[in-house]
């Protein structure tokens with residue numbers, strides 16, 4: 594990821610590097626606020642605006658994927674390749690879920706269209722919450 598960024602000529606500021614390190618291999622799809630709170634311990638001068646700007650820039654550069662499954666909470670994924678996501682309505686966790694049954698993949702040519710991206714959102718109850726049998730909320 595880091596080498597790719599250097600190739601694109603993006604400057605690797607300490608904050609940008611810290612965001613990338615935090616996200617590398619991270620499958621929890623953290624929000625900008627969560628990323629900010631985790632980095633704030635190591636970079637006390639860091640502002641939420643800086644985190645937002647960097648996330649936006651990295652998303653534009655194709656290094657991250659922004660997930661707008663909930664409009665009030667944007668979340669980020671270090672995997673820029675299109676894939677499905679599952680949002681648990683009980684614990685708010687967001688996990689990768691790809692059924693692999695989509696007829697149209699991206700990027701691909703489909704009929705006369707060049708499909709560059711797609712978004713698939715699933716909603717429901719995650720395995721952890723199901724196992725906990727949080728029945729009051731489930732029913």
Ligand SMILES: [Zn+2]
Nearest residue numbers: 681684719722
């Ligand atoms: Zn859950």
Ligand SMILES: [Zn+2]
Nearest residue numbers: 670672688689
């Ligand atoms: Zn994902």
